[in-house]
Structures are given as C-alpha cells and as structure tokens.
Amino acid sequence: MTGLVVAMDGPSGSGKSSASRGVARALGLRYLDTGAMYRAITWWMLQQGVDLTDPGAIAARALDPVLTLGTDPDLAVVAVDGVDAVAPIRTAEVTAAVSAVSAVPEVRHRLVAEQREIIGSGGIVVEGRDIGTVVAPGAAVKIYLTASADARALRRTAELTGTTVAAQRAAMARRDTLDSTRKADPLAKAADAVELDTTALNLEEVIAEILRVIKEKA
Numbered sequence: 001m002t003g004l005v006v007a008m009d010g011p012s013g014s015g016k017s018s019a020s021r022g023v024a025r026a027l028g029l030r031y032l033d034t035g036a037m038y039r040a041i042t043w044w045m046l047q048q049g050v051d052l053t054d055p056g057a058i059a060a061r062a063l064d065p066v067l068t069l070g071t072d073p074d075l076a077v078v079a080v081d082g083v084d085a086v087a088p089i090r091t092a093e094v095t096a097a098v099s100a101v102s103a104v105p106e107v108r109h110r111l112v113a114e115q116r117e118i119i120g121s122g123g124i125v126v127e128g129r130d131i132g133t134v135v136a137p138g139a140a141v142k143i144y145l146t147a148s149a150d151a152r153a154l155r156r157t158a159e160l161t162g163t164t165v166a167a168q169r170a171a172m173a174r175r176d177t178l179d180s181t182r183k184a185d186p187l188a189k190a191a192d193a194v195e196l197d198t199t200a201l202n203l204e205e206v207i208a209e210i211l212r213v214i215k216e217k218a
C-alpha cells in the first residue's frame with residue numbers, strides 16, 4: 001500500500017470523514033481531511049475580522065496563517081499559527097462561512113499546494129471535494145460518496161445540538177450549491193471515480209465496499 005493514494009470526494013454528510021478514517025485504519029494508511037484546512041483558514045479570517053463578503057479581502061490574507069495538519073486517522077491535529085483549532089473549526093459560524101472562503105482562487109491555490117506536499121509519495125486517504133479532479137488526478141483509487149439529502153441532513157442533525165433536520169437540510173443545500181457552482185475547482189465527480197450511494201448502507205458496509213474497490217484497482 002506504499003504509494004497508494006485514495007481520493008474520497010462528495011458532499012457534506014455523505015460519510016467521507018468516517019469512511020476515510022476507517023479505510024486508512026484498516027490499511028495502515030495516513031489520512032488527510034482537506035475540509036479541515038478550508039475550515040481552519042475560515043476560522044482564522046473570522047478571528048481577524050476579514051470581510052468575507054469581499055473576495056479581494058480574503059485573497060489579500062490567504063497566505064498569512066500557518067496551518068498544521070495531522071495525518072493520523074486516530075488523532076485529529078489542526079492548528080493555526082500554533083493554536084489548536086480542532087474544536088473551533090466545527091462551529092456553525094465557520095460552517096456558514098467556509099464556502100465563501102473556499103471559493104477564492106488564492107485560497108485554493110495555496111491549500112492545493114500544501115495538500116500535494118502532505119500527500120508526498122502517497123500511502124494516504126485524502127478526503128475533500130476536488131481530490132480526484134484537481135489535487136490528485138493521478139490517484140489509483142477515486143471514490144465519490146453520495147447519499148440522499150434526507151439521509152445527509154439526518155446524520156448531521158444527530159451530531160449537533162440545537163438544530164432541526166429541516167434547518168440542516170436547508171443549510172446543506174445552500175452549501176452544496178455554493179460548493180458546486182463556484183468557478184474554481186467545483187465539487188464534481190471525476191470521470192474515473194467509483195460512485196457509492198451510502199443512503200441505505202451502514203458505515204461498516206461503506207468501508208467494506210471501498211476496501212473491495214481498492215483491492216480491485218490498486
């Protein structure tokens with residue numbers, strides 16, 4: 001499995017993080033959560049008071065924060081300028097703002113370069129929106145996870161407090177639209193990706209299916 005790159009893309013709540021960590025654990029691979037990198041920059045910009053309605057203001061600060069990302073599937077490490085950001089990057093405020101920040105080409109350019117550096121010579125499962133299309137188009141295995149809008153909203157609601165399935169569904173639909181209609185690196189399925197609908201599958205079944213695809217392709 002040395003050198004293997006597994007690209008895992010799909011919309012929010014399709015199960016990318018859970019499945020990626022499970023596959024990485026099963027095969028002794030590293031794991032990279034690229035969404036955490038977009039969230040970390042967004043968190044930092046909110047703290048700095050950057051006007052997130054102004055793409056020029058976002059672009060001007062895109063290179064300033066220093067990010068540190070871990071690749072152990074059993075230990076989340078996300079730091080910005082040396083400050084732990086594992087919890088704060090998951091707040092509703094960051095979730096609502098992250099699509100605007102990730103639509104800015106200067107942000108993507110910077111993060112894609114850092115993601116490729118972390119991927120290095122491989123041995124890693126990489127999760128995001130543009131991994132199979134932009135970050136690692138040569139990945140030996142590309143998976144595109146989907147699930148129905150209801151299933152995705154139900155899963156997210158179960159993780160959070162103080163929200164409803166209807167509110168989650170609306171928030172996710174908004175983010176899906178922003179993430180899939182932006183000009184730079186939109187959420188899109190690579191032509192050579194294997195699509196897996198997880199609506200009716202439990203996590204163990206999803207991981208087993210991905211391991212089967214890896215065995216076949218890698």
Ligand SMILES: Nc1ncnc2c1ncn2[C@@H]1O[C@H](COP(=O)(O)OP(=O)(O)O)[C@@H](O)[C@H]1O
Pocket residue numbers: 010011012013014015016017018019155156159198201202203206
């Ligand atoms: N196949 C599945 N069936 C039921 N729940 C799932 C499944 N896959 C993931 N989940 C749960 O759904 C939520 C969202 O999953 P996550 O892996 O964070 O998705 P994503 O990274 O695509 O946003 C988590 O609480 C996770 O435990």
Ligand SMILES: Nc1ccn([C@H]2C[C@H](O)[C@@H](COP(=O)(O)OP(=O)(O)O)O2)c(=O)n1
Pocket residue numbers: 011012013034035036038039098099102127128129130131175179
């Ligand atoms: N490779 C990536 C990963 C995430 N993003 C953006 C788009 C997403 O709305 C945000 C957050 O991604 P994240 O994977 O944390 O989102 P979910 O946990 O699936 O809700 O970042 C991106 O543009 N490109």
